[in-house]
Amino acid sequence: MQRLGLLDQLMFKLDEGGMSPMYMCGGMILDTADSPYPVNGDVVVDHLAACMQEIPLMRQRLVQDPLKLGDLRLVDDACDDVRKQVSGRTLAAPGGYDELTEAFGRFSASRLDLSAPLWHFEVIDGLADGQIAIAMHVHHAILDGSAAERI
Numbered sequence: 304m305q306r307l308g309l310l311d312q313l314m315f316k317l318d319e320g321g322m323s324p325m326y327m328c329g330g331m332i333l334d335t336a337d338s339p340y341p342v343n344g345d346v347v348v349d350h351l352a353a354c355m356q357e358i359p360l361m362r363q364r365l366v367q368d369p370l371k372l373g374d375l376r377l378v379d380d381a382c383d384d385v386r387k388q389v390s391g392r393t394l395a396a397p398g399g400y401d402e403l404t405e406a407f408g409r410f411s412a413s414r415l416d417l418s419a420p421l422w423h424f425e426v427i428d429g430l431a432d433g434q435i436a437i438a439m440h441v442h443h444a445i446l447d448g449s450a451a452e453r454i
Contacts, residue, residue, distance in 0.1 A: 399431060
């Protein structure tokens, strides 16, 4: 069990209290044209889930005592199945810029489940030229920008 720092606890409490979401949101597009292996959305979902399973922080969630008197702490999630944190979406092929930005917008507008590990990835396939996009939410309570970039 790891105690969360004061600033990280503040980020979580602001989000929990209904303020603006306190997480980073980003996206990337993968060009699969030069891959020697067949790549589709399901393959990327499985790969991301396997990678995240190896990072202890990504298998943890925040808990606090019932009276909310003590500090927030990170504990291993009993379910421990990071696959629930990586979802997939398929656009009507061939998805273009407008369809992708709409999918990114819907993802960005969604909120994280604060009772689960504080991150979520969505793999978006069906893009033109076999490209695949990944949208990400990572809560500031568990990662700052430079740590998220390393992961």
